[in-house]
Structure formats: structure tokens, C-alpha cells
Amino acid sequence: MAALKGATSNAVLKFEPFILHVQCQTLQDAQTLHSAAVASGFRNSGITVGKRGKTMLAVRSTHGLEVPLSHQGKLMVTEEYIEFLLTIANQKMEENKKRIERFYNCLQQAMERKAISSSHSETKEKNSLLCTHKNKRNQGKAHDPSITEDHEKELEGADGLGISAALFSEED
Numbered sequence: 001m002a003a004l005k006g007a008t009s010n011a012v013l014k015f016e017p018f019i020l021h022v023q024c025q026t027l028q029d030a031q032t033l034h035s036a037a038v039a040s041g042f043r044n045s046g047i048t049v050g051k052r053g054k055t056m057l058a059v060r061s062t063h064g065l066e067v068p069l070s071h072q073g074k075l076m077v078t079e080e081y082i083e084f085l086l087t088i089a090n091q092k093m094e095e096n097k098k099r100i101e102r103f104y105n106c107l108q109q110a111m112e113r114k115a116i117s118s119s120h121s122e123t124k125e126k127n128s129l130l131c132t133h134k135n136k137r138n139q140g141k142a143h144d145p146s147i148t149e150d151h152e153k154e155l156e157g158a159d160g161l162g163i164s165a166a167l168f169s170e171e172d
Contacts, residue, residue: 001079001082004069004070004075004082005075007070007073008072008073009070009072009073010068010070010071010072011068011069011070012066012067012068012069013065013066013067013069013082013085013086013089014064014065014066014067015064015065015066015089015092015093016064017060017061017062017063017064017092017096017099018042018059018060018061018096018099018100019058019059019060020058020059020060021056021057021058021059022056022057022059023054023055023056024055024056024057025055026055027047027049027055029055030047030055030056030057031047032110032114033057033059033107033110034046034047034057035106035110036103036106036107036109036110037057037059037103037106039102039106040099040100040102040103040105040106041061041095041098041099041102041103042059042060042061042099042103043061043062044060044061044062045057045058045059045060045061046058059103061096061099063092063095063096064092065085065088065089065092067085069082
């Protein structure tokens, strides 16, 4: 307070909320991040696509605070009002911290969903390849009596392990 009373120019109490700019590889990635941002309370967030196709996401909100306290060295507010403003600024800081934590959690969940989704896509591709492999093997068996039942079980066992490893490898 003493420093504020001794000021010879303008003094302003200012709080600025979290702002994050992210360059995204695809519009879909930007939309995923945007959904997480809006769900977390950053309702002023937006996506911009530049002339050269650069996709940028801005994560931001509007809960800032800027209040003049002195003008040309003259204190314009009471000490009680400054204490009130500090309480509000601290509340805004706490809310900002909570929004950042929510954004982080929403982002983690979105990335997990994306990983699971891509894992399912990879599994479908492997299953498709597995079906093709089995069909080719079965066609060969019909025409080649040299394929034994033991060899067929060995191949099926290897195929099954490959799929279960893909499904449960790093997810648990």
C-alpha cells in the first residue's frame, strides 16, 4: 500500500487468465483440443486456419480483471476497495487454476479415447489380415495335404498371441 501511495504515475491491478496457442497438424486435432477447452471453461477459445493451411487453436477465456488504482500519482480508490479487488483477483486465480486442471484432464481423456480408437482400428486391420491369412491357409490346406493339424494349431496360436498382445500390451 505504501508503494501505491508513493507512485508518481498510473497504477493498475491486472489479472490475465491462461492463454495457450497450439499449432495443430490437422483440423480434427484442433477440434478435439477445442472441445476439451470449451468443456473445461475456456469458452472464448477458437480455431483459425491460415492462408497456407496452418491450423491454430487458441485456448482462452474472458475472466480477466483490470482496474485502475491511481492516476498520475493520485490514489483513486480506498484501501478497503483494494483489499476487495485482491480477494476477487485471488478467486479468479483459483478459478483459472481449476480450469487449467480440468483442461489437462479433458485433454488426457481425449487422448486416451483417440488411442483406444486407433487401437481398435489397428485391431480391425490385424483381424482383417488374420482372416485373409486364415482364408489363404485354408485354401492351401484344401489343395495341399502336406499341411498338418499340428502346424495349423501352431499358426493359430501365434495369431492369437499377436492379437492379444495388441489389445492388452500397454493399455493395462
